[in-house]
Amino acid sequence: MTNIAELLETAGLTGRGGAAFSTAIKLKAARENGAELIVNACDGELGAAKDAWIVAHHLHELIDGAALVAGGRRPHIRYAAHRGSRTAGLLASAGLPVLEVPHRYVSSEETALISLAQGGLAKPMTKRAPFVFGGRDSQGRKVPPTVVLNAETVWRVSQIHRLGAEWFRSFGTSAEPGPRLVAVGGHVARPGMYEASAGVALSDLLDSAGGLPPDARHVGVGGLGGVVLTAAEARSTIWETPGMKRHGGALGPGIVTVWNPAECPIETAARMISYGAGESAGQCGPCMFGMPALAADWTDLARNPTGKGRDHLLLRLSQLERRGACAHPDGVARFAQSALRTLAPEFAAHANHACQKGHKRHAQFV
Ligand SMILES: Cc1cc2nc3c(=O)[nH]c(=O)nc-3n(C[C@H](O)[C@H](O)[C@H](O)COP(=O)(O)O)c2cc1C
Numbered sequence: 001m002t003n004i005a006e007l008l009e010t011a012g013l014t015g016r017g018g019a020a021f022s023t024a025i026k027l028k029a030a031r032e033n034g035a036e037l038i039v040n041a042c043d044g045e046l047g048a049a050k051d052a053w054i055v056a057h058h059l060h061e062l063i064d065g066a067a068l069v070a071g072g073r074r075p076h077i078r079y080a081a082h083r084g085s086r087t088a089g090l091l092a093s094a095g096l097p098v099l100e101v102p103h104r105y106v107s108s109e110e111t112a113l114i115s116l117a118q119g120g121l122a123k124p125m126t127k128r129a130p131f132v133f134g135g136r137d138s139q140g141r142k143v144p145p146t147v148v149l150n151a152e153t154v155w156r157v158s159q160i161h162r163l164g165a166e167w168f169r170s171f172g173t174s175a176e177p178g179p180r181l182v183a184v185g186g187h188v189a190r191p192g193m194y195e196a197s198a199g200v201a202l203s204d205l206l207d208s209a210g211g212l213p214p215d216a217r218h219v220g221v222g223g224l225g226g227v228v229l230t231a232a233e234a235r236s237t238i239w240e241t242p243g244m245k246r247h248g249g250a251l252g253p254g255i256v257t258v259w260n261p262a263e264c265p266i267e268t269a270a271r272m273i274s275y276g277a278g279e280s281a282g283q284c285g286p287c288m289f290g291m292p293a294l295a296a297d298w299t300d301l302a303r304n305p306t307g308k309g310r311d312h313l314l315l316r317l318s319q320l321e322r323r324g325a326c327a328h329p330d331g332v333a334r335f336a337q338s339a340l341r342t343l344a345p346e347f348a349a350h351a352n353h354a355c356q357k358g359h360k361r362h363a364q365f366v
């Protein structure tokens with residue numbers, strides 16, 4: 001049998017859960033440590049839906065991929081899905097061991113899943129080792145080595161095994177090869193799941209879902225851990241890491257959302273930041289206190305865009321970066337930073353009392 005880690009290395013598969021880490025390196029470390037496998041099918045990011053789609057349409061390939069990763073050690077595989085979701089139901093009815101995850105944003109973070117799998121709380125671990133996580137859970141208990149892979153990553157493993165590394169590399173760019181699922185949603189005619197690859201124009205991706213409507217003004221890429229672009233930027237951006245980096249973003253977990261132009265975008269962003277603040281696991285001071293403060297700063301800036309609020313908010317963002325045990329505050333800070341830049345004209349319109357027609361909810365917000 002082909003060495004699966006070498007095959008994945010040749011294919012250039014990177015994780016589809018958001019961080020885009022080399023799957024071959026994770027797999028090698030997992031094998032060396034006899035690690036258990038958790039297949040992350042939570043779709044926890046705002047707007048995510050691809051893992052549910054894989055479970056609904058390609059469950060057998062997903063199971064094959066998990067067996068390949070675990071080297072046939074089936075008792076050591078678990079499938080994580082949100083409690084009571086259709087995905088959890090489909091996995092259970094196929095006789096698979098389901099790790100039922102509470103409906104919280106940070107519960108689907110990998111160390112939170114490992115903690116939950118060991119009978120602890122679904123909260124990120126605050127002490128850990130890279131790639132294959134052993135260490136201690138949120139209650140200080142020792143946990144065995146475990147590797148967490150996104151469901152799409154595992155599905156791609158089975159495809160690469162079946163169709164070959166060359167097939168995989170015939171999609172995407174040499175730096176970011178392979179097909180990728182993208183959930184295109186929000187203000188589009190045909191929201192749904194689309195298969196794309198790095199290097200496509202974001203406008204082509206949006207065209208598959210019916211195109212960017214003429215009244216659309218903002219497009220989110222990557223959910224709450226992602227960025228927001230103006231419609232003009234979305235029309236000229238290439239969906240690949242270099243193209244997204246220019247806007248402070250990345251490919252992320254395959255989510256493109258056209259914001260509703262009838263809602264004030266400052267309020268849309270406020271809602272997302274407040275949601276992020278409410279989802280802190282409350283374990284790290286900068287996250288527990290800094291995120292609600294960030295949400296309050298955002299509201300203050302919307303009320304008074306001409307004061308010192310912008311500088312205050314930027315300072316707050318710099319105090320959040322890399323200060324949590326998990327990447328949750330980094331993701332929200334990245335989103336807020338991007339929204340602050342992209343929505344600069346809206347803040348200015350606020351200051352001049354010249355908000356665009358249709359943003360009726362400004363009145364409630366300020
Ligand atoms: C707050 C938070 C939530 C996350 N939710 C998910 C999720 O729902 N599904 C997922 O695959 N990864 C999620 N991740 C990323 C995982 O921690 C992890 O990086 C991923 O499952 C690893 O799989 P991959 O190497 O195949 O990408 C989340 C990360 C953070 C910080």
Ligand code: SF4
Binds near residue numbers: 287325
């Ligand atoms: S950074 Fe926030 S969400 Fe992550 S572990 Fe710390 S308190 Fe929890």
